[in-house]
């Protein structure tokens with residue numbers, strides 16, 4: 001079964017083809033960073049228009065790269081939410097129309113389920129059950145995964161997502177969008193000088209909050225001379241605070257569930273400092289940790305093709321109605 005995966009939920013147009021025996025056959029991605037850079041963040045209308053321009057040519061390219069034609073595709077998976085409505089509709093309409101024309105099933109995929117399953121694309125894939133930490137630009141979730149589609153929410157952010165905190169702090173420090181990778185590069189030249197709070201770690205529970213950390217960073221920045229070294233030191237301390245907060249909560253989640261496997265995914269899981277701190281914790285706990293390869297931490301089509309394959313294999317698919325949900329709680333997903 002060849003599954004075409006389409007991702008257009010935000011600022012990346014990405015397409016991939018997955019086959020259960022042959023693995024990932026091809027994947028392509030167009031990033032809209034250059035389009036949104038001058039605005040300091042994603043402009044939804046520009047995102048939709050760019051998806052319209054890029055999606056069909058990318059589908060053509062991925063078929064060519066995989067040495068396949070439309071006739072070889074057995075199912076189409078598309079990100080149906082959460083995300084920007086206009087952007088989602090481009091993917092949904094294209095996927096649904098192609099599936100109708102090719103007379104094959106189409107499946108709506110939850111973007112965060114895509115991220116969650118991305119580590120399954122690696123040779124050394126995690127075995128179920130596990131605890132998953134999903135850290136992206138819009139979400140920070142701790143989930144107990146007992147089977148694909150069986151997700152119990154253990155904790156989530158009460159305000160900003162981890163990636164959002166990175167992006168806002170980066171903006172404050174004068175770095176360009178998206179801020180996460182830029183901030184992490186700046187932190188490499190930072191020294192341990194400032195100490196920021198580890199929000200909500202002093203009380204029980206698995207929820208997160210990053211807005212207070214943002215205020216703390218803002219105050220420190222305003223009280224500094226704002227030199228390049230000041231900025232690097234702030235970036236370093238901020239990254240440490242996020243990494244330690246996430247690590248404390250993951251440790252707690254493993255203890256609470258009694259599970260020994262941690263899966264970390266989503267854009268922020270590309271961060272080296274965070275990977276290292278979590279890795280040190282799981283080694284000490286005799287637990288195993290899994291991440292996607294860095295290019296599959298951030299948005300991509302491969303994770304959507306893979307998640308879609310799992311659901312199509314279980315016989316799930318959508319009718320001809322376009323399915324797009326800007327807000328879509330993971331708990332509403334069916335198990336496979």
Ligand code: KG4
Nearest residue numbers: 136137138163180181267268270271298299
């Ligand atoms: O998963 P993703 O590509 O898109 C969403 O679903 O939101 O995540 C994007 C987020 C952005 O906030 C970006 O700044 C952050 O992931 N990010 C990073 C790194 N790479 C991407 N944050 C910290 N360190 C990184 N290396």
Ligand code: ZN
Nearest residue numbers: 136267298299
């Ligand atoms: Zn994402």
